[in-house]
């Protein structure tokens with residue numbers, strides 16, 4: 001039996017291919033192992049960022065690939081088709097971090113009623129969220145279209161939730177207006193939804209072709225194209241949350257707003273345009289947002305289940321808006337996956353689309 005694995009060259013993401021990898025025979029699986037068929041996963045710009053940061057943040061080590069190549073992690077669903085773990089039956093449905101592949105072997109550990117972990121040695125040393133799996137069989141919120149929304153948005157919305165939390169906790173650093181770049185991205189509009197709900201003015205910065213979509217979302221008070229970003233009035237304090245990671249844009253905004261730039265949070269790299277030397281910028285110093293830090297802090301302050309309960313409430317307010325905001329597009333098979341991957345890499349996916357993929361034919 002083989003797995004089909006979609007791999008990309010680490011030094012040139014346009015070079016990609018599907019390869020066959022030998023799987024052990026079912027009766028040769030080690031103790032406590034699961035052979036999981038990966039049947040559905042989401043692909044967005046966030047996954048491209050995992051590749052960009054593959055070495056730095058150890059994403060490449062999670063799902064080994066041949067020398068010089070990497071397997072990009074994706075959020076999705078799998079089903080155990082063989083199990084040597086006494087408490088995880090064949091047919092168990094799992095939601096979590098998978099390779100772009102048809103199969104994954106998980107060394108099941110910390111098995112509880114609702115979750116388990118992959119204890120494989122090469123998957124340790126990363127944030128715990130990257131080797132945890134939710135046991136979602138029979139849970140309607142992880143089935144059908146709701147399941148697609150979970151894969152496409154839940155991990156991104158966690159980031160939106162945490163950034164909103166930091167801003168709220170700090171009284172938005174004195175700003176009443178928040179600027180978001182790559183406003184059409186799912187991470188950005190999740191954050192815009194939360195900021196808007198607590199009465200902040202939200203300005204979405206986006207490319208000309210995406211202004212219609214960003215306006216239609218209804219959670220941005222203003223939509224401004226990148227070429228007009230430094231024509232905005234700069235007489236009141238602002239906070240900037242940067243999903244685009246475009247250093248020229250960031251430097252331009254800092255110089256334009258000067259001391260009115262009260263907070264500048266780096267979150268994403270959708271534009272992959274980070275080489276310009278910014279030098280010292282006026283206003284608050286841009287700093288990377290590291291989600292695990294805020295999770296650790298809140299876990300301590302809010303106690304067991306505190307984050308999940310608050311995040312769950314936020315998700316319940318957000319998920320019902322998605323039918324109007326997103327169109328799920330499904331594609332199956334290696335060639336279709338390759339095409340969607342290349343379109344995602346090149347920024348050719350219309351923002352209203354959410355792509356659910358499978359390498360199974």
Ligand SMILES: NC(=O)c1ccc[n+]([C@@H]2O[C@H](COP(=O)([O-])OP(=O)(O)OC[C@H]3O[C@@H](n4cnc5c(N)ncnc54)[C@H](OP(=O)(O)O)[C@@H]3O)[C@@H](O)[C@H]2O)c1
Pocket residue numbers: 044045046047049050155156159181182183184185186187188205206207210243244267268269270271272289291344345346347348350351
């Ligand atoms: N730090 C964290 O923990 C964390 C967590 C979640 C997400 N993020 C980051 O947030 C960013 C957004 O991710 P997402 O999955 O929400 O994105 P998405 O929904 O797939 O966003 C797509 C948008 O990104 C911009 N874009 C994508 N590819 C591009 C390209 N090649 N060239 C120029 N623009 C491009 C375009 O927006 P515009 O035209 O509006 O610019 C496009 O509409 C990612 O960089 C992701 O890694 C970080």
